[in-house]
Amino acid sequence: MIRSALQGLAIFVLAQLAMRQFMGSGQTQGANTSSPAGNQPIPPYEARAEGLTPEVSYNPIPQGIAPIWPLEDTTIDLSIYVSASQAMPSFKSMPPESLVLREKGFTIGNWKDNREIDASFPVPKEVQRNGTLWAHFFVAQSGHELDPTASRYDSAKAYHFYRPLTQYIAKKKVAKTKKLLGSSNTTEEALEEEPQYKGPIIASYYHPNFTISVITDSGSLNYPSLHPAVRSNIQLETTGARDNSGQNGWYYPIIFVNTFWQLRDHMTELNETLTRLPLHISLNNLNNWKFSVYASIDDNVKQTQKNAASGGSIGAGGDGSEFEEFKRILIDTNIYLLSTTIVVSLLHTVFEMLAFKSDISHWRNKKDNVGISVRTILANVFMQSIIFLYLMDNNDNTSWMILFGQGMGILIEAWKITKTVDVRIRPSPPDSYLPYTVTFEDKHKLSETEEKTKEYDEIAFRYLYWIAIPLLGAYAIYSLVYESHKSWYSFVITTLVGSVYAYGFLMMVPSLYINYRLKVTTTSFTLPLLTFTLTTATYPIPLPRTHPTDK
Numbered sequence: 001m002i003r004s005a006l007q008g009l010a011i012f013v014l015a016q017l018a019m020r021q022f023m024g025s026g027q028t029q030g031a032n033t034s035s036p037a038g039n040q041p042i043p044p045y046e047a048r049a050e051g052l053t054p055e056v057s058y059n060p061i062p063q064g065i066a067p068i069w070p071l072e073d074t075t076i077d078l079s080i081y082v083s084a085s086q087a088m089p090s091f092k093s094m095p096p097e098s099l100v101l102r103e104k105g106f107t108i109g110n111w112k113d114n115r116e117i118d119a120s121f122p123v124p125k126e127v128q129r130n131g132t133l134w135a136h137f138f139v140a141q142s143g144h145e146l147d148p149t150a151s152r153y154d155s156a157k158a159y160h161f162y163r164p165l166t167q168y169i170a171k172k173k174v175a176k177t178k179k180l181l182g183s184s185n186t187t188e189e190a191l192e193e194e195p196q197y198k199g200p201i202i203a204s205y206y207h208p209n210f211t212i213s214v215i216t217d218s219g220s221l222n223y224p225s226l227h228p229a230v231r232s233n234i235q236l237e238t239t240g241a242r243d244n245s246g247q248n249g250w251y252y253p254i255i256f257v258n259t260f261w262q263l264r265d266h267m268t269e270l271n272e273t274l275t276r277l278p279l280h281i282s283l284n285n286l287n288n289w290k291f292s293v294y295a296s297i298d299d300n301v302k303q304t305q306k307n308a309a310s311g312g313s314i315g316a317g318g319d320g321s322e323f324e325e326f327k328r329i330l331i332d333t334n335i336y337l338l339s340t341t342i343v344v345s346l347l348h349t350v351f352e353m354l355a356f357k358s359d360i361s362h363w364r365n366k367k368d369n370v371g372i373s374v375r376t377i378l379a380n381v382f383m384q385s386i387i388f389l390y391l392m393d394n395n396d397n398t399s400w401m402i403l404f405g406q407g408m409g410i411l412i413e414a415w416k417i418t419k420t421v422d423v424r425i426r427p428s429p430p431d432s433y434l435p436y437t438v439t440f441e442d443k444h445k446l447s448e449t450e451e452k453t454k455e456y457d458e459i460a461f462r463y464l465y466w467i468a469i470p471l472l473g474a475y476a477i478y479s480l481v482y483e484s485h486k487s488w489y490s491f492v493i494t495t496l497v498g499s500v501y502a503y504g505f506l507m508m509v510p511s512l513y514i515n516y517r518l519k520v521t522t523t524s525f526t527l528p529l530l531t532f533t534l535t536t537a538t539y540p541i542p543l544p545r546t547h548p549t550d551k
Contacts, residue, residue, distance in 0.1 A: 062249035170200035177484035213286035229299030460510035
């Protein structure tokens with residue numbers, strides 16, 4: 001229940017942000033429903049005029065639409081057939097196993113009427129060969145004929161529509177790795193035999209779960225102004241009937257095939273080895289505002305995925321994988337762990353901003369090098385550069401915003417170096433292989449305290465090397481023997497970045513040691529230390545990222 005409340009809260013927030021763009025106008029249905037296109041009410045479908053007067057023009061696209069059936073306490077029958085074709089023959093011609101759902105007496109607006117249906121069906125040959133699997137929905141008021149080919153079929157009491165159950169999605173790029181040591185010949189040969197394709201590889205995917213929601217309060221709608229995703233779920237009255245104005249029509253109850261909570265990792269790639277598939281369907285009622293938000297956001301994400309798959313432009317929202325991970329967190333994460341993550345993440349963001357501001361202010365006003373570990377600053381530049389190279393090596397899973405932030409961090413650390421020492425390019429000694437070398441020179445004659453700072457900095461790093469280098473060597477050996485890598489370059493970068501993440505906190509030790517020996521206190525470490533503590537607190541939580549701020 002708590003998780004459902006949190007999910008509802010998240011959807012409500014999204015609804016508030018998207019309300020003006022996504023939602024059409026809706027009104028409560030009554031005996032006579034007002035037309036959004038004008039002041040004339042849209043009469044009930046049964047009270048419509050038989051034809052239009054000569055002076056009235058017929059609009060093929062209705063401006064206002066009203067429900068053809070009452071949306072309260074109407075019972076419906078629903079059948080679903082699966083097929084590889086968009087055209088449906090009579091029910092008698094369909095294979096019996098293609099009927100996956102047959103429900104009778106479902107009440108629109110009865111929130112207690114929730115049904116769960118489990119079924120399975122054979123996979124058509126066309127679908128095995130990358131064809132589309134269609135679900136055909138046949139809806140009618142209870143007791144009326146569902147089969148459109150039957151003589152008793154009445155389009156005023158029944159309708160039919162279809163939806164795809166498969167999605168064409170670009171396959172995830174899998175980095176080809178291999179063991180750099182040991183018996184890797186077989187792996188290398190297998191990799192060489194695999195065909196190389198340019199661009200994304202599209203495959204057909206199937207998800208075994210979806211929800212059928214009947215919208216209970218859609219009311220009268222302004223059809224042309226609806227969001228395209230909402231409009232695509234509306235089935236207009238099939239004969240094209242209009243009211244006396246010739247501008248307004250009617251629509252059947254909205255049956256929304258809700259795939260919003262489907263995750264790609266739960267999908268199955270279809271091929272000729274799959275002969276039978278399971279299917280779980282949930283049947284329920286849904287409010288119109290939730291339907292509008294679900295439909296519009298899900299359609300936007302799918303359009304983004306299609307653009308990414310076809311090599312088109314990708315907006316600031318990425319290729320849809322970020323939203324996929326957001327849904328995964330809401331679905332899979334324990335509610336208490338999720339709440340803790342949100343609070344800690346907010347605190348982490350606040351303190352990170354405060355630490356950034358404090359750091360810049362501290363260094364801008366710094367007049368001497370007392371208590372400053374120059375080697376630590378150089379080490380930070382090196383470590384952040386390693387992280388940047390790692391993110392570039394795995395740029396398929398890294399947003400440009402993260403790369404930009406990491407690059408800015410490197411520039412800030414480099415700026416600190418220029419505030420501490422002068423960076424000069426000097427001719428190399430005669431026995432050097434390089435014509436020039438980069439040197440770091442003191443900006444002024446050091447005071448006694450600054451000389452002690454320099455001495456303690458050297459001592460602290462000497463002890464730090466004794467700890468860090470053996471740990472780095474041990475991790476490198478382990479990674480080389482037991483883990484696979486794309487290349488030797490990838491091995492070096494991955495090993496170094498793993499050490500940075502695991503032992504990066506050791507870079508605080510020299511500055512703490514210097515300040516301890518000098519018996520001075522500084523607040524420049526307080527916020528970074530608190531930020532590091534919050535980062536550590538969120539690290540065990542299974543968030544969708546490799547780099548601590550990735551994705």
